[in-house]
Amino acid sequence: xxxxxxxxxxxxxxxxxxxxxxxxxxxxxxxxxxxxxxxxxxxxxxxxxxxxxxxxxxxxxxxxxxxxxxxxxxxxxxxxxxxxxxxxxxxxxxxxxxxxxxxxxxxxxxxxxxxxxxxxxxxxxxxxxxxx
Amino acid sequence: xxxxxxxxxxxxxxxxxxxxxxxxxxxxxxxxxxxxxxxxxxxxxxxxxxxxxxxxxxxxxxxxxxx
Numbered sequence: 001x002x003x004x005x006x007x008x009x010x011x012x013x014x015x016x017x018x019x020x021x022x023x024x025x026x027x028x029x030x031x032x033x034x035x036x037x038x039x040x041x042x043x044x045x046x047x048x049x050x051x052x053x054x055x056x057x058x059x060x061x062x063x064x065x066x067x068x069x070x071x072x073x074x075x076x077x078x079x080x081x082x083x084x085x086x087x088x089x090x091x092x093x094x095x096x097x098x099x100x101x102x103x104x105x106x107x108x109x110x111x112x113x114x115x116x117x118x119x120x121x122x123x124x125x126x127x128x129x130x131x132x
Numbered sequence: 133x134x135x136x137x138x139x140x141x142x143x144x145x146x147x148x149x150x151x152x153x154x155x156x157x158x159x160x161x162x163x164x165x166x167x168x169x170x171x172x173x174x175x176x177x178x179x180x181x182x183x184x185x186x187x188x189x190x191x192x193x194x195x196x197x198x199x
Contacts, residue, residue, distance in 0.1 A: 064157035
């Protein structure tokens with residue numbers, strides 16, 4: 001009988017790749033800031049996105065069906081919560097122009113939004129894993 | 133769903149960690165199943181029953197609230 005719960009396909013070692021990408025993001029952010037005095041959040045979050053995807057969606061050391069269920073549960077809470085946080089940030093900090101002012105309404109980038117969602121999912125996964 | 137894993141473990145004299153090792157899950161998963169926080173798949177239930185040398189319906193029992 002095949003185990004149909006085996007859904008997280010990246011191997012455990014991909015977590016190392018993810019961690020390296022996150023470190024690279026931090027390094028790139030600070031080196032650009034030092035060189036050009038520019039806080040490039042898109043560069044940081046684009047690398048963090050990939051890093052967090054590899055960390056979250058790769059197998060755990062002991063990868064059983066409870067871990068899969070907890071990961072799915074963490075995602076079901078993190079996605080709407082992350083989107084809600086994105087809306088709040090856009091509404092309170094970026095969307096200050098009137099809709100008919102002729103200016104584009106500001107919004108955080110997809111990278112930043114995805115990082116919020118993945119960080120929430122990652123935190124919630126570990127919380128639920130040890131709480132349950 | 134009620135389960136008698138703890139009783140069967142005691143009968144077989146094996147710990148949660150040993151059972152977890154034999155069915156290839158974490159000890160926390162066995163603990164979650166024992167305390168009723170997690171309901172295992174058919175495959176895992178069969179594996180647990182097999183290791184505990186009994187049948188699935190001896191280890192896992194439906195309760196009225198499950199209907």
